[in-house]
Amino acid sequence: MIRDQLKNHIAQAILDAQAAGDLPRFDLPVFTVDHPRQTQVADYAASVAMQLARPAKLAPLQIAQRIARNLRLDGIASCEVVSGYLNLRLTPYYLTRQVEAILEAGERWGNIAIGAGKRVQVEHGSANPTGPLTVASGRNVVIGDTVANALEAAGYQVQREWYVNDAGNQIRHFGESVYARYAQRLAVDEPFPDDGYRGEYIVEIARLIVEREGTRYLSYPRVEARRALGKLGIDMMMDGVRASLARVGIRFDNFFSERSLYESGLFERMLPILREKGLLIEHEGALWFSEDGSPIRKGESRNQQTGDVGPATAGSIIENQKSNKVQAVVIRSPGVVPEPSERPTYFASDIAYVWDKLVVRGFDKAVYVWGEDHQGDVPRLMAVTRALGLDTSRIVLLIYRFITLMRNGQEVRMGKRAGNIVTLDDVVDEVGSDATRFVLLSRSIDTKITFDLDLVKKQSDENPVYYVQYAHARICSILRKAEELASSGVGESSDTHPMAPANAAAPSPTPALASNPRLPGSYEFQHPSELALIRKLLELEEVVEQVATLLQPHHFTTYAQSLATTFSAFYRDCRVLGEAPEVTAARLKLVQATRVTLARTLALMGMSAPEKM
RNA sequence: GCGCCUAUAGCUCAACUGGAUAGAGCACUUGACUUCGGAUCAAGGGGUUGUGGGUUCAAAUCCUGCUAGGCGCGCCA
Structure with a gap:
């Protein structure tokens, strides 16, 4: 670089x-x-x-x-x-040579080596599998996917993982909801659970299950039927999630089951490690993690007060936070949660999961993409990672702020349980994948995004998405025209024409350029707009480095716009076709290098680079 | 009350993590091509970087006191 x-x-x-x-x-x-x-x-x-x-x-x-x-x-x-x-x-000399270098690198242009030999996991998405993928999760996966792209370009070996929250009581609620809809579908009177999932998609799932499996689950014991239908429903939800992800060009290398942390016995193996250090404490029937081994205080203060939020509670929280030491429940007490499989908390899973990432699978680094609602969980994950004897610098948490969805000038409130969700599919249907990704990427992760559906649609002409893609389409148009001129032999004889293939018999995707001879060593770009464009192209490597180290993918959108602007200035100032042969040849190369750079930038953002619009 | 995040042009946001005169887009005003795509381009106005202090050669950036907003603070996930 x-x-x-x-x-x-x-x-x-x-x-x-x-x-x-x-x-x-x-x-x-x-x-x-x-x-x-x-x-x-x-x-x-x-x-x-x-x-x-x-x-x-x-x-x-x-x-x-x-x-x-x-x-x-x-x-x-x-x-x-x-x-x-x-x-x-x-120098103009150096800049001129870089155009050749970019063309030689081709699709690999922009790759750097800072991550060579290192393995990183980017875990993102990971939304509860109890419903379809929402726009809210859209920001999560777009950030995660783009960061993963940047890390790959930076030379890291990257694994993209989705953590499936298939443990805990939410799954039971989900199963109960599916069962209720299933029974209702078959005209069996079954009350809908109070804390069930009310979305229409549950009805749809039930319909499909009836279609495929018939009435057999009605003969199961109820608990078993609920469990079976829950599992079936989760599988169907995840299929839907995968389909939605595919629409925005996102794929995962692995879907990691939370439940597997328990089924494999890994979680059980974590406990002695912490217990040995005196960091696990039984308290009122529950098992707590105490970062410094100090006695648990929360429960005591809870007993002291009568139920109202009062000074006693506030006082004890302050006391705990004054010491700044994490105390969190790992396994709930049987008195509170009768069902043993539901006793481990989310935090319990986190303990085993971070171990699995850093030790079992041995990633050098694990990136977590979390919504701001989980920001409060960061200290305990850090604390337990430290307690396990692992270097906390190996885990990086990207906390992004939520998006507000606007439609008809009104904020759209969403809730999975209530069922009034706006799915990622809905948004993609309305504004398309490219615009969706761009909007979700375009701001720093700790800035709230207001995603105004009407605005993105209505103003699509002035949308930066199209501005960037337009520059690419325009370049392709120039290159097409150049090929036409070359192949028709208009103007000059084909063997001296700068754009003519050296070997006309050998077809290649871009014959006019791919086999074009190198620029003469003495040739130098001179026009300020040419030189400015080359400088801008060279920035791609820096942007990749920036995103890969700071893990802030919005820099790609800024760069893409800036690159398109710089190209437009060049296009305005410098004619490509019909100039003196060596000038046209050189500028065609520059235009092609710009195309490569623009296309790569768009690819890193997970967007398409259209040849025509 | 405590913790994390945020506050920059009328609006939405950048500013490469401490560097020179704080930049884009939108909006507004005024302009541009008989030629490679007008989904374009140019020019203009617009700022005490929320506020008071501190750190140093240098602060939008770091520390700190306020103010305003978001999120969190459960044997929920």
Whole structure:
């Protein structure tokens, strides 16, 4: 990556300056090379000299000058010292060569190596399987999928995993709901459970089950029928989820069953590890995790008070939080939960799950994508990870804020139990997959998104999604036209035409360009808009690095728009077809490199790159 | 009450994690092509980065006091 190269050159220059006695001895500091805000100032700038003022006991300007004196940039860039800054500008020669490099890299352009040899898991989605995929989960999976794309591009080996919450009492409620609808469908009087799932989709599931399986479950003992229908229903829900995900171009490598953590005995094996450290405490019949082994206080205060929220409760919570130590129930007491299989809490599963990720499967890093409603669970996951003797820096939690869905100028409230949900399918039907993904990606994950369905539809002309895709379609149009000109031999003879295939007999997807000879070594792009476009293309690697390290996928949308804008400026200023042959040839290459870059960026975002619109 | 997150142009948001004169889109005003796609482009106005203090060569960014909002604080998931 060019930025790293420049940084290495500067570091070397500092060392050389020290060796030559130009600069005093000091340890090489951690410094950055970045883009100045004003692009006319420089392509890259380093402010090391300012950082070094103290250790070197010299004025920043002098330091910068001495670094610059020792800087050998090998024709990649020129350097200018401005008040302590090292301002670097890439040379037209270097930029011109990069166009060839991009075309050579092709679909791999944008790939970097920072993750080479490391395995990362990105767990996302993971919505309760008791209903269809909602728009709310849409943000989750789009973030997760895009982050996974970026990590892959950064060289990591990535596994995409969906955690299926198929344990716990919600599944029982679900089974009861399906059973009730099933019975009702068969005209058997069966009351609908109070805390059941009221959505229409349960009715639909019941209908399908009746269709496929007939009446046989009516003869089962009720508890068994509910369990069986629940399982059947979950499977059907997950099939639906997979289908919905496919519509937005998302696939998972693995669906991990929460229940399997218990069935495999893994959870049981976790307990001794924590117990040995004195972090598991029996309290009022329940099993608690106490981060520092301190006695459990919550239950006591609960007994003291009469049921109202009062000072006693508040006081004890403050006390617990003052020590900042996590205390959480792992297994509920039989007195509270009669059914043994429902006693482990969600947290219990988390304990075994993080172990499974980091130890059993040995991922170097595990990324969790969680909605803001789970933000309060972060401390206990961190605490228990630490307690298990694992490095907490190996888990990363992406907490995103919820979206508000607007329709007809009104906020749409959703609830799975109540049944008034808006599914991801609904939204995709209305605005399409590309627009859905773009909107859900376009903001930093800790910004609330207002997804106005009417606006996204109505203003589709001015939607940035289409702006970016339009640039790609326009490029394809130019390339098509170039091929037509080349194949019809209009203008020049085919063997001297810059766009003509070197070997006309060998067909290839883009014959005019794929086999085009290299630009002459002396050729250099000159026009400011050409050079600006190439610089913008080169940023792709930096954006990939940024998203892969910061795990903030919205940078792709910003970059895509900026790239499309830069291309538009080039398109306005520089004619491609019909110029002098070497100019047209060079610009065609630049246009093709832009297409590659734009298409890759769209692919990283999970969007299509249309050739026509 | 406590914890996490947020506050930047009229609106929606960026700002590469401490760097130079804080940028885009929308909206508004005014313009542009007989040529590669007008789903385009150009120009213009618009800012005490919620607020008070602090840290240093340098703060939208870090610390801190307020203010406002979101989420969470269960033997729910």
